[in-house]
Amino acid sequence: xxxxxxxxxxITTACNYSCRHCxxxxxxxxxxxxxxQEAKKVIKDLVDAGVKIIDIVGGEPFLRPDxxxxxxxxxxxxxxxxxxxxGSLATWERVKKLKxxxxxxxxxxxxxxxxxxxxxxxxxxxxxxxxxxxxxxxLKAGFEVTxxxxxxxxxxxxxxxxxxxxxxxxxxxxxxxxxxVGRGELYKDExxxxxxxxxxxxxxxxxxxxxxxxxVEENIKGGLCTAGRTHASILVDGTVVPCGHFRxxxxxxxxxxxxxxFGELWKSYDSEILIKDCKECLFFNKCYGGCxxxxxxxxxxxxxxxCLVGDxxx
Numbered sequence: 001x002x003x004x005x006x007x008x009x010x011i012t013t014a015c016n017y018s019c020r021h022c023x024x025x026x027x028x029x030x031x032x033x034x035x036x037q038e039a040k041k042v043i044k045d046l047v048d049a050g051v052k053i054i055d056i057v058g059g060e061p062f063l064r065p066d067x068x069x070x071x072x073x074x075x076x077x078x079x080x081x082x083x084x085x086x087g088s089l090a091t092w093e094r095v096k097k098l099k100x101x102x103x104x105x106x107x108x109x110x111x112x113x114x115x116x117x118x119x120x121x122x123x124x125x126x127x128x129x130x131x132x133x134x135x136x137x138x139l140k141a142g143f144e145v146t147x148x149x150x151x152x153x154x155x156x157x158x159x160x161x162x163x164x165x166x167x168x169x170x171x172x173x174x175x176x177x178x179x180x181v182g183r184g185e186l187y188k189d190e191x192x193x194x195x196x197x198x199x200x201x202x203x204x205x206x207x208x209x210x211x212x213x214x215x216v217e218e219n220i221k222g223g224l225c226t227a228g229r230t231h232a233s234i235l236v237d238g239t240v241v242p243c244g245h246f247r248x249x250x251x252x253x254x255x256x257x258x259x260x261x262f263g264e265l266w267k268s269y270d271s272e273i274l275i276k277d278c279k280e281c282l283f284f285n286k287c288y289g290g291c292x293x294x295x296x297x298x299x300x301x302x303x304x305x306x307c308l309v310g311d312x313x314x
Contacts, residue, residue, distance in 0.1 A: 004051045004266055005230040008084075008244060011039055011070065012059040013236050017086050019123045021150060021191055023181040023244055024236075026059045032237035036066045040073045042234060042257055047077045049263035053106070055082045057244075059236075062089035068101055075102045082106035084148060087134025088127065095137045103142070108174065109135045110148045114165035118155045122191075139169070146172035146215065151201055152191040153178075160204045163212055172213040175201065175220050177305075179245045180297045192298075195305050219291035222306055227292070228254070228271030232262075240265050242274060245293035277301040283308040 012033055015026035034042065046054050054074060061067050061083055074081050081102060087109045098105065109131065113119040116128035123131075138145050147166050151159065166173040177198065180188035198220060205214055205221070218225050228242030232254065235247055240254040240262065252273065255265040272279065278289035278301075289295075290303025302309065 002230050004046075004049060004232060004262075005226070006053040006055055007046055007051045007231070007262070008055045008057045008233040009039075009042060009046070010057050010059065010234060010236045010244070011061055011067070012064050014063045015058055015060040015086075016063065016088060017060070017123050017127060018183075020183060020187040021122055021152065021178050022183040023179065024059065024247060025182045029059075029063075030236045034236070034238060036069060038238075038258075039066075039070050042238070042262070043070065043074045043079060044077060045257060045262045047074075047079050048261070049266060051079075051262075053080050053082055055084060055108075057084040057233075060086055060089065062094065068097060071098065071105065072101045075105075080104075080106075082108060084108040084110065085134070086110050086123070086127070086131055087138075088130040090134030090137050092137050092140070095134075095141045095143075099141045099143070105143070107138045107143045107145045108148045109138065109145060110150075111135070111162075112150060112152075113155050113158060114161045115158075118158060121154055122150075122152070135169075135171075139171070144172070145169075146174050148174045148176070150176045150178050151193055151198065151220065153193050153197065154191065156193055156197040156201055159201050160207075163204055163208045167208070167212050172215060174215040174217075175205065176217045177219040177291065177294070179219070179291065179294050181245045181247065181293070185297070188298075193305070198305050218288075219294060219303075219305070222287070222290075224288040225274065225290075225292060227274055228269055232266065234262075242269070242271060243293055245297070249296065281309065 013024050013026050014029035112122040119128040178191045233241050233244040238256045238258045246252040254269045274292045275289045287306040287308050290306030295303040
């Protein structure tokens with residue numbers, strides 16, 4: 001069993017944005033949200049399991065008043081931590097406080113385009129400037145910042161501009177693909193990318209791979225998905241899934257951290273269940289089944305972005 005490299009911990013579904021692609025329908029605080037002490041227990045659990053990076057996600061993590069308390073606890077255990085944020089609540093005062101607590105914490109800021117029109121198509125009016133102000137505060141404080149960029153049908157053609165924007169800012173660039181989960185199901189006709197779009201994104205990454213530090217998901221670059229292999233997500237109620245995109249698919253649940261330790265759930269999970277529809281295919285060792293969540297969410301057994309067999313098997 002491989003060591004868990006990165007585990008996302010969804011500490012809230014509360015959010016001050018209402019993004020079109022949001023996989024958890026963020027907005028209101030969940031009544032199942034873990035308490036401060038429960039959240040700390042999860043952090044301890046993840047440290048004990050040898051998780052390399054604990055990624056604090058939401059919703060919007062900065063809406064939790066105990067965020068700094070949770071981070072401080074993780075730091076006291078020697079945890080390597082990251083926060084995924086929309087940046088809008090990252091005031092200079094809050095960023096300075098975070099720097100005092102954990103100067104090594106990694107920062108991911110969600111940005112859907114290098115200009116307001118692209119970003120705000122997904123996240124709503126007047127969000128671009130607020131996000132950029134937060135991002136610049138993180139940079140001013142000396143944090144290592146990564147732009148979190150989700151490729152969709154609306155923004156893909158501007159990806160080179162996004163790369164140059166990241167290069168100019170001196171930040172890393174994480175690249176993911178839109179998967180129609182949660183609120184995203186309502187907007188899939190507008191946002192769903194095609195194989196041609198993803199190939200274009202791949203070509204731009206190849207072009208600039210020596211100029212920008214990229215973190216690219218397998219649903220963009222290809223290869224065997226890390227879900228349940230080196231990656232997992234803990235949902236707001238403690239449910240553990242191999243990937244956050246499977247949050248509504250109980251057949252793929254790993255269990256709940258309230259009932260068993262993360263280490264137990266991790267060791268007992270058989271990630272082969274995710275590739276059951278593709279593993280016997282003659283082309284599996286070339287496409288590795290693509291993004292299984294994407295395939296299931298468009299009601300197919302295959303991921304058309306990567307499948308080498310094509311629609312004939314659907």
